[in-house]
Amino acid sequence: MEGIGAGEANAAVLRWLDEWNPEVVLCGAIAFPSGAACVRWARRHRRPVVVFDDARRGDVPRPWLVNAIKRCIYRNVDAMLLPAPSHADDYASWGVRRERMFFGVNVVDNEFWSAAAGRARAQADALRSASGLPSRYILAVGRQVPKKNLRCLIDAYARFRQKAEGAVPDLVLVGEGPERQALEEQVAGQAVIGVRLLPFADPAKLALYYALADALVLPSLAGETWGLVVNEAMACGVPVLVSRSCGCAKTLVEEGRNGWTFDPTDVSGLSGLLARMNAMSAEQCLAMGNASRMIIANWGLVRFAQGVLAAIDAVKGEHRGFRSPIDRVILSLWKGRYRPT
Structure with a gap:
């Protein structure tokens, strides 16, 4: 991934989505190129999008402008799949509605x-x-x-x-x-x-x-x-x-x-x-x-599958575009980035 630029990764994901034309998009965090591209494609094509994420506000210090941009992006996400209720307050602060938060990320076999x-x-x-x-x-x-x-x-x-x-x-x-x-x-x-x-x-x-x-x-x-x-x-x-x-x-x-x-x-x-x-x-x-x-015991693969299915059930049939012209611009500009640690 280090050798692939954000623009190149975005273009590849968009091509795949155009080819597959999914009814619902499931993707990783918006901080990464794949997540950024998936949200942009879903809004352009009026398909529901569910984002998996586990980042919290305190994990990475962010200036107010970055948090404002995250709020704009999350306004265009239909549901979130998070690890546990312990993360809910952070996503509520970014504008995600609590009834659109589902749990099941971060499980193992x-x-x-x-x-x-x-x-x-x-x-x-x-x-x-x-x-x-x-x-x-x-x-x-x-x-x-x-x-x-x-x-x-x-x-x-x-x-x-x-x-x-x-x-x-x-x-x-x-x-x-x-x-x-x-x-x-x-x-x-x-x-x-x-x-x-x-x-x-x-x-x-x-x-x-x-x-x-x-x-x-x-x-x-x-x-x-x-x-x-x-x-x-x-x-x-x-x-x-x-x-x-x-x-x-x-x-x-x-x-x-x-x-x-x-x-x-x-x-x-x-x-x-x-x-x-x-x-x-x-x-x-x-x-x-x-x-x-x-x-x-309750944190196995079944938990993940149940969370995904609940999120899909909540968003299926929604066909909305960008929330605002400003959001369209922000999502067009934001390409994500790969940051190995």
Whole structure:
């Protein structure tokens, strides 16, 4: 995608839509070229359009003009498919009517993750040895970029390990990214014992990592619109420690039942949560993992399908054009952009 300009991407999407001529358009976020093109095509051809999105106002600081433009664009969207009611206020502030908000974005194939984790646990000792995994560990999974806040996690882990008495779990970081070297240097420079950095892993390997972990921690700063690794870990039956900046925190984490949330800027607070997890018995950890599995049970592919069908049912038969000449101009000019992080 980095090598394709927004104009080129828009033109390609418009060509495909002209060829397919759909009765209802389903598309991704308007921030990206595909979403921008789909909304423009739908208004030109008077077809209903449903947009999938999970971005919140606080994820990316936007000047008032950008928010005003988003309101103009959203006035031309017939329905939104969002992750959960936790996101509703943000979209209402952009002018989306609450009765046109539906939920089901940000689900995973729970059956795949649960089954893969079950197979891994059945061969735990052999797989742990073959994969070089420690006997116990806290797991973090994600692209190694600043917003993932992994430096803070390493600081918190170092503080936890320094104060802990007796055996403690290692910290395993899975992923790649531009911060990889800096993280390695941080671990070496601070002489932090027990930190392992593993490369990017495919889903089958990730399921193994989740299944054998004591807990998953996601310490992200602002910009983590949801955090699908939390869904995956919960489907694998794992307790979760999740930054309150993550979009999923309010919805998927029940304090003290399947994990805890925390302030991602509070190193001491996160260190304390790591210590709290470490002090739990095996039975308590198992109960938390089972609670994760129960909470996430309704967040599978069926939820997504039901949300999509409800949104389509609400908008089918609508044939409106642009809300105003100004909106037509804005939608003609806005091409979206691809911003990898």
